[in-house]
Amino acid sequence: MRIGLVGYGAGGRYFHAPFIEAADGVELAGVVARSPDKRAEVAADFPGLPVYASLTELLDAGVDAVTITTFPHTRQELVLEAIAAGVHVVADKPFASDAASARELADAARRAGVVLNVYHNRRRDADILTLAGVIAAGELGDVWRVHSIMDQDGAATLETGTAGGLLRDLGSHLVDQMLWLLGPATHVYGALDWTDRFGETTDCGFFVTLTHASGAVSTVSASKLNHSTTRELRAYGSAGSYIASGADVQAEALAAGRRPGLEPATWGIDVPENWGTLAVAGGRAQVASAQGNYAGFYTEFARAIRDGGPGPVPAEEGVQTLEVLDAARLSARENRAVELGGPALE
Numbered sequence: 001m002r003i004g005l006v007g008y009g010a011g012g013r014y015f016h017a018p019f020i021e022a023a024d025g026v027e028l029a030g031v032v033a034r035s036p037d038k039r040a041e042v043a044a045d046f047p048g049l050p051v052y053a054s055l056t057e058l059l060d061a062g063v064d065a066v067t068i069t070t071f072p073h074t075r076q077e078l079v080l081e082a083i084a085a086g087v088h089v090v091a092d093k094p095f096a097s098d099a100a101s102a103r104e105l106a107d108a109a110r111r112a113g114v115v116l117n118v119y120h121n122r123r124r125d126a127d128i129l130t131l132a133g134v135i136a137a138g139e140l141g142d143v144w145r146v147h148s149i150m151d152q153d154g155a156a157t158l159e160t161g162t163a164g165g166l167l168r169d170l171g172s173h174l175v176d177q178m179l180w181l182l183g184p185a186t187h188v189y190g191a192l193d194w195t196d197r198f199g200e201t202t203d204c205g206f207f208v209t210l211t212h213a214s215g216a217v218s219t220v221s222a223s224k225l226n227h228s229t230t231r232e233l234r235a236y237g238s239a240g241s242y243i244a245s246g247a248d249v250q251a252e253a254l255a256a257g258r259r260p261g262l263e264p265a266t267w268g269i270d271v272p273e274n275w276g277t278l279a280v281a282g283g284r285a286q287v288a289s290a291q292g293n294y295a296g297f298y299t300e301f302a303r304a305i306r307d308g309g310p311g312p313v314p315a316e317e318g319v320q321t322l323e324v325l326d327a328a329r330l331s332a333r334e335n336r337a338v339e340l341g342g343p344a345l346e
Contacts, residue, residue, distance in 0.1 A: 001302040002029040003090075004063040006055050006078060007070040008038045010157075011092055014254045015121065015294065016067050017045065022261035023298035025306070029063050059085045065305065067119070068092060073163040076101060079116070083108045088115040088305050090298075093172040094325075095318035097163055102322045106315035115304055117311040118318030119297065122173040123180050126270045126292035127246045131233050132181055133290055139278055140237030146182065146218040147235075148174050150248075151228035155197075158204055158224045165203040166224050167192060167325055174220035175328075176313075176321045178210055182218055184320065187211040189337045190328030195225060208328045233276070242287070244276025250292055260295050268292035 030050040052058040065088035096102035109116035193205030205223035235242045270289035304311035327338040
């Protein structure tokens with residue numbers, strides 16, 4: 001599968017290009033980048049790789065699929081352009097500004113007969129995969145509650161404006177993880193932290209509670225401006241608990257200049273001192289880290305295009321995540337729990 005990458009900011013450069021390069025059955029065919037600095041970065045990272053000034057130029061050159069990882073407010077128009085050209089699409093998160101806009105994209109892809117997936121790559125984080133393994137093995141019995149905290153000390157990376165905010169950014173990932181882990185949600189309660197520091201009122205922290213159809217409850221929370229760097233998962237069930245305080249393994253490796261394609265056997269595995277603890281009636285034990293690797297997303301995406309199928313994160317699942325985010329914003333505004341699918345969200 002020849003895939004073109006549209007946008008070479010931090011997301012395109014660090015969270016897409018290395019994993020496209022490392023995926024099976026995928027070739028990075030070109031990058032859309034306009035500024036001289038970004039074009040120079042592409043040349044340094046991938047010597048000889050074609051660079052285009054626009055998505056239109058990339059499509060004219062010929063690709064099987066594109067990844068759209070430009071600024072959120074530009075993303076919808078570009079996704080629609082690619083769909084109209086009959087090209088398969090990976091849309092970065094946030095998938096759209098709201099669930100209604102996301103449904104428009106999903107409907108357009110369905111009419112055009114192309115595969116549209118959302119880059120919820122953090123389903124492939126080592127810590128969430130390890131917890132998923134504990135739950136799947138029945139170690140916790142009936143799962144009652146899961147708590148997920150992911151604080152980042154990174155004011156400079158907070159996206160501002162009406163299409164920005166931490167809930168749509170990092171919240172997209174954390175909510176998607178819980179829906180993937182525990183199934184669909186029925187009720188949402190949200191609280192948001194707001195800042196005017198950057199000239200526009202922007203949510204810079206959140207706490208969201210989801211009640212799942214299974215009966216389990218999850219909470220997800222994050223902050224950007226509180227000088228905290230914390231990653232913690234806590235899960236409680238009828239048979240015991242699982243608690244892990246780990247690291248953002250793949251992001252830290254990328255920041256250090258490492259590439260998944262050069263170390264496939266060891267990439268994305270957390271160090272033993274960060275392994276979680278399973279506590280049950282029979283005692284306590286550390287649980288070895290699962291291996292996370294975002295490249296698997298692109299391997300599965302290519303397989304879906306080749307053999308048929310929905311792909312790793314179909315557009316409809318991206319819509320479900322945005323429905324929760326929309327409900328969380330409404331809940332925070334009105335200080336009440338919001339029922340998904342209720343009149344207030346239609």
